[in-house]
Amino acid sequence: xxxxxxxxxxxITKRGQNVTFRCDPISEHNRLYWYRQTLGQGPEFLTYFQNxxxxxxxxxxSDRFSAERPKGSFSTLEIQRTEQGxxxxxxxxxxxxxxxxxxxxxxxxxxx
Amino acid sequence: AQSVSQHxxxxxxxxxxxxxxxxxxxxxxxxxxxxxxxxxxxHLQLLLKYFSGDPLVKGIKxxxxxxxxxxxxxxxxxxxxxxxxxxxxFCAVEPQDTGRRALTFGSGTxxxxxx
Numbered sequence: 770x771x772x773x774x775x776x777x778x779x780x781i782t783k784r785g786q787n788v789t790f791r792c793d794p795i796s797e798h799n800r801l802y803w804y805r806q807t808l809g810q811g812p813e814f815l816t817y818f819q820n821x822x823x824x825x826x827x828x829x830x831s832d833r834f835s836a837e838r839p840k841g842s843f844s845t846l847e848i849q850r851t852e853q854g855x856x857x858x859x860x861x862x863x864x865x866x867x868x869x870x871x872x873x874x875x876x877x878x879x880x881x
Numbered sequence: 882a883q884s885v886s887q888h889x890x891x892x893x894x895x896x897x898x899x900x901x902x903x904x905x906x907x908x909x910x911x912x913x914x915x916x917x918x919x920x921x922x923x924h925l926q927l928l929l930k931y932f933s934g935d936p937l938v939k940g941i942k943x944x945x946x947x948x949x950x951x952x953x954x955x956x957x958x959x960x961x962x963x964x965x966x967x968x969x970x971f972c973a974v975e976p977q978d979t980g981r982r983a984l985t986f987g988s989g990t991x992x993x994x995x996x
Contacts (some may be wrong), residue, residue: 799984807928811971812925813887825983860925867932869915870984872925 771795773873775861781879782851789847790876794863801844802870803836804860805829812860818844851880886904887987889978891925894962895995897981902957902990904946914955915984916946920968932977938947942966957985967994 774793782788794801799820804812815834816826820841830836833851838844848855858877862870886905894900906912916928929940936948946957955972969991973984 802983804984811973811989812984814983814985817982825981827983835956864982869927869930871927872917874924 773861773871773877775859775873777876778874779877779879781881782804783881784851784853786851787847788851788878789845790859790861790878791843792861793861794861795844795865795871796863798863798871799839799841800864800866800870802864803844803846804862806858806860806875807856808875815846821872826862848878851878853880856880857878883912883974883976883985885972885985885987886906887970887972887990887991890988891991891993893993893995895912896964897961898994900957900959900962900966900992902970902972902992904955904957904987906955906972906974906985908953908954908974908976910979913975913977914946914948915973915975916940916944916955916957917971917973918968919971925971928957962992962994964994964996966992966994 776791784808802817803815806812816836818838836846858875860875862872864870884907888903910945914931917925931948939945961993969989972987972990
């Protein structure tokens with residue numbers, strides 16, 4: 770399968786713990802995006818990378834969130850000191866401009 | 882900042898009925914427009930997109946959408962729905978003229994097709 774992959778698919782954690790998610794984009798795509806989706810809502814943009822450079826961050830991305838794409842391939846999204854309000858589906862997408870964003874299956878985070 | 886409104890939150894149709902899902906956006910500049918679909922248990926998939934040219938866009942599985950610039954609308958249509966169209970549908974907009982690459986999504990419309 771050559772689509773966007775995300776790992777893990779599900780994560781349950783206790784409040785205050787740190788979690789890290791991984792995204793592997795489609796191989797030739799140089800842009801990578803993170804979104805968050807809560808129940809009953811559409812995805813909300815968090816941040817995006819072009820190659821290894823993080824070019825834009827949403828105001829939704831608090832100081833507890835950090836994303837990296839060290840070699841311009843896979844990306845990680847870390848949430849420190851998780852809160853119950855962080856419970857959501859975290860989606861990754863990739864694109865090669867000017868084409869469309871292709872989405873992965875998401876990581877569902879539950880914070881207890 | 883741009884925003885997207887999908888006024889129909891939940892639509893229930895019988896098979897063979899016609900479908901029209903509304904999407905309106907607010908943004909003063911030029912935009913790219915998308916409809917994504919999320920089937921139960923699956924990830925978001927592109928249904929169709931509009932970048933420029935013919936405002937009537939045809940997508941996969943018999944779906945089409947019409948961009949009406951004067952109304953800031955990009956409604957999704959299908960003449961005859963099938964049970965397999967049961968899914969959640971999201972409209973999204975991306976400004977062309979800012980260099981900003983983020984998609985802004987509507988809140989989605991859940992379509993339930995009854996056999």
